[in-house]
Amino acid sequence: MVSPYKIDIVQGNFVSSEQAAALKEGMSRNQVRNILGTPLLNSIFHADRWDYVFTFKRQGMAPQARRVTVFFKDDVLSKVQADKLPTEAEFVASLDSGRTSGPVPVLEVAPESLKSNPPAAPAPTPKAVTPARTSFPPLETSTQ
Numbered sequence: 001m002v003s004p005y006k007i008d009i010v011q012g013n014f015v016s017s018e019q020a021a022a023l024k025e026g027m028s029r030n031q032v033r034n035i036l037g038t039p040l041l042n043s044i045f046h047a048d049r050w051d052y053v054f055t056f057k058r059q060g061m062a063p064q065a066r067r068v069t070v071f072f073k074d075d076v077l078s079k080v081q082a083d084k085l086p087t088e089a090e091f092v093a094s095l096d097s098g099r100t101s102g103p104v105p106v107l108e109v110a111p112e113s114l115k116s117n118p119p120a121a122p123a124p125t126p127k128a129v130t131p132a133r134t135s136f137p138p139l140e141t142s143t144q
Contacts, residue, residue, distance in 0.1 A: 012054040
């Protein structure tokens with residue numbers, strides 16, 4: 001049976017376990033933003049809470065969803081709630097589509113080919129061009 005191709009859909013902010021480990025209580029909002037990026041959800045009703053949501057949908061696999069919520073008190077980080085987060089290496093490995101490629105060919109040039117094709121001559125360096133002198137008329141004429 002033929003089925004249509006469905007693209008991989010990655011949405012939101014990916015937060016790795018290394019990034020979450022770098023968060024410390026007492027950090028300012030700017031420090032948290034520098035580590036995690038701009039939050040995906042920033043509610044006006046919850047000004048002291050930032051939500052980082054990440055979803056990954058791939059054809060033939062169960063969708064992945066992760067959430068990290070940081071809480072602030074008096075504009076400093078007070079608490080972090082997070083799902084189990086993968087390391088950056090684990091996340092990159094999960095992006096592999098499972099396609100296998102053939103063996104990587106060895107890129108070599110035969111010595112005979114090097115002799116028959118000498119290296120190209122270096123390009124000449126361009127001379128510096130001096131700009132032409134320009135004179136502009138006055139913007140306003142004086143009538144005195």
